Amino acid sequence: MALAPQRSDAPRAAAVAPLLVVNDVSKKFETPDGVVTAVDHMSFDVAPGEFLAVIGPSGCGKSTLFNIIGGLLDGYDGHVTVAGETVKGPHPSIGMVFQEESAFPWRTVTENVAFPLEIAGQPKAQRIERARHFVDLVGLRGFENRYPAELSGGMRQRVAIARTLASEPKILLMDEPFGALDEQTRLLLGDKVLQIQDQLKQTCLLITHNITEAVQLADRVLVMTYRPGKLKRMVAIELPRPRSSEIVSSDAFGRYVAQIWGDLREEASRGMHDDETLRAAQK
Amino acid sequence: MTARAQNNLVPFALGLGTLICAVLLAEILIRAGLVNRFIVPMPSQIAGAFHRVITEEDIPHRFLVTAREALWATLLLALVGIGIGVLLYRVKLLRDATETWVAAFASAPTVLMYPLFLVIFGRSEKTIIMMGFVAGLPAVILKTIEGLAGTRKVLVNVGRSFKLTEVQLFWKIYFPAAMPTIFVGMRLGMIFALINIVGVEFLINFGGLGQLINDLAERYDLPGTYAAICFVILVSVIFFFLTDRLEKWLRPAA
Numbered sequence: 001m002a003l004a005p006q007r008s009d010a011p012r013a014a015a016v017a018p019l020l021v022v023n024d025v026s027k028k029f030e031t032p033d034g035v036v037t038a039v040d041h042m043s044f045d046v047a048p049g050e051f052l053a054v055i056g057p058s059g060c061g062k063s064t065l066f067n068i069i070g071g072l073l074d075g076y077d078g079h080v081t082v083a084g085e086t087v088k089g090p091h092p093s094i095g096m097v098f099q100e101e102s103a104f105p106w107r108t109v110t111e112n113v114a115f116p117l118e119i120a121g122q123p124k125a126q127r128i129e130r131a132r133h134f135v136d137l138v139g140l141r142g143f144e145n146r147y148p149a150e151l152s153g154g155m156r157q158r159v160a161i162a163r164t165l166a167s168e169p170k171i172l173l174m175d176e177p178f179g180a181l182d183e184q185t186r187l188l189l190g191d192k193v194l195q196i197q198d199q200l201k202q203t204c205l206l207i208t209h210n211i212t213e214a215v216q217l218a219d220r221v222l223v224m225t226y227r228p229g230k231l232k233r234m235v236a237i238e239l240p241r242p243r244s245s246e247i248v249s250s251d252a253f254g255r256y257v258a259q260i261w262g263d264l265r266e267e268a269s270r271g272m273h274d275d276e277t278l279r280a281a282q283k
Numbered sequence: 284m285t286a287r288a289q290n291n292l293v294p295f296a297l298g299l300g301t302l303i304c305a306v307l308l309a310e311i312l313i314r315a316g317l318v319n320r321f322i323v324p325m326p327s328q329i330a331g332a333f334h335r336v337i338t339e340e341d342i343p344h345r346f347l348v349t350a351r352e353a354l355w356a357t358l359l360l361a362l363v364g365i366g367i368g369v370l371l372y373r374v375k376l377l378r379d380a381t382e383t384w385v386a387a388f389a390s391a392p393t394v395l396m397y398p399l400f401l402v403i404f405g406r407s408e409k410t411i412i413m414m415g416f417v418a419g420l421p422a423v424i425l426k427t428i429e430g431l432a433g434t435r436k437v438l439v440n441v442g443r444s445f446k447l448t449e450v451q452l453f454w455k456i457y458f459p460a461a462m463p464t465i466f467v468g469m470r471l472g473m474i475f476a477l478i479n480i481v482g483v484e485f486l487i488n489f490g491g492l493g494q495l496i497n498d499l500a501e502r503y504d505l506p507g508t509y510a511a512i513c514f515v516i517l518v519s520v521i522f523f524f525l526t527d528r529l530e531k532w533l534r535p536a537a
Binding site: 070071072089090092094095096098099100101102104105106107108115116119147148149160163167 | 437536
């Protein structure tokens with residue numbers, strides 16, 4: 001692989017209108033120690049069918065950004081729009097996959113995946129059939145009637161992804177969905193996500209702290225600064241598609257990882273230094 | 284035999300074996316004179332008294348009376364106890380204002396309030412049912428609050444991301460998530476209710492098995508008394524079995 005990493009400090013020039021626009025979003029929290037700015041004037045957009053990864057050190061406001069885009073958090077400055085429509089609360093065009101295990105333990109795989117269809121009022125036979133399609137899509141055929149407790153961590157996350165996909169969102173918004181999984185499972189699930197995205201032409205926004213995952217999956221990687229979370233750099237990942245986890249051994253992949261780590265290292269060090277200072281003050 | 288059947292059989296066999304060993308030990312201790320047989324009858328005497336109490340003391344009817352009272356108390360606990368638990372969970376001010384009192388009430392010897400209930404409801408099944416219900420109420424309320432409060436935030440967020448209404452959030456997320464803890468509360472409530480039901484039947488000499496235990500004790504028929512107590516345990520076992528079935532039906536993954 002002889003592709004050289006391309007660096008772009010500006011969002012990619014999209015030929016079509018962006019599907020998701022995050023415009024000058026800031027969020028402050030009142031804490032006992034004073035006001036903390038979690039997200040500071042963040043602006044970016046995501047084109048239809050694009051895969052954008054947002055990466056940053058722990059505590060940089062990634063999850064705050066996830067909750068703002070998902071409509072789970074209000075009281076912020078700026079605005080978020082999906083296909084020109086302002087996001088005020090959870091939006092039907094945005095499907096969320098959470099970091100923590102979120103498959104309902106009291107429902108089987110199929111019942112979990114059929115959940116949004118049940119809420120939408122689809123007849124049982126129809127929603128079960130539809131759910132089976134998404135169960136197949138995430139590679140869980142044969143496990144339709146199992147409960148989450150009978151599945152591995154990776155399988156449970158695939159249930160959560162299938163459930164979100166079943167609601168047919170325009171944007172799949174994922175917050176470190178593989179964060180609790182081992183590296184091998186993470187790479188293989190990355191393959192699965194790439195296959196799904198390729199099949200459905202799904203627009204995806206991934207929040208992650210894993211550089212490998214970001215480069216493996218994304219068309220662009222948005223690097224955030226440590227607190228307050230700001231856009232540090234937008235890196236276009238010009239690796240060929242369709243991709244698979246085999247790409248991680250290529251030279252170009254390594255260069256992208258090194259480049260992003262270069263951007264991230266300083267921020268991560270700052271975060272670590274702040275943590276150590278805080279712990280010392282608490283002693 | 285499949286591994287699953289073996290997994291089910293082993294605990295059952297161990298439990299039954301432990302019970303048989305305890306009964307045999309009691310028999311040996313009493314026969315050896317280490318336990319006074321005028322206070323504790325031998326298990327073999329109790330076993331011999333079963334036929335007599337069933338035929339002469341109208342056990343089936345008394346058993347049904349106590350079971351009916353326990354059933355009514357359980358239904359009231361489910362309706363009122365879970366209802367109050369949900370209300371206190373939803374209205375934080377009410378919860379903060381009353382949770383300590385509810386917890387304190389759980390340890391109160393409510394059975395001693397039976398004269399008050401006799402005045403209100405008369406010497407009737409209503410008094411017995413209400414005494415059972417009141418005794419079990421705090422456990423159901425507290426466990427309902429605990430179950431709802433313990434619902435993982437991410438599950439609620441999943442519901443919110445699918446734009447569930449508050450009512451849908453409750454029935455589709457909170458309630459099934461809290462169900463195992465609510466059932467623990469129901470089981471605890473039933474234990475307290477049954478103890479009080481039999482206790483009040485004993486105290487006011489009215490109703491089912493409690494009254495029979497009182498009669499037999501006053502006649503100093505100790506084997507008969509213990510045989511009647513075994514039927515109280517049977518009521519408890521049946522209610523536990525039924526709630527277990529109900530929980531598995533409502534939440535098969537439990």
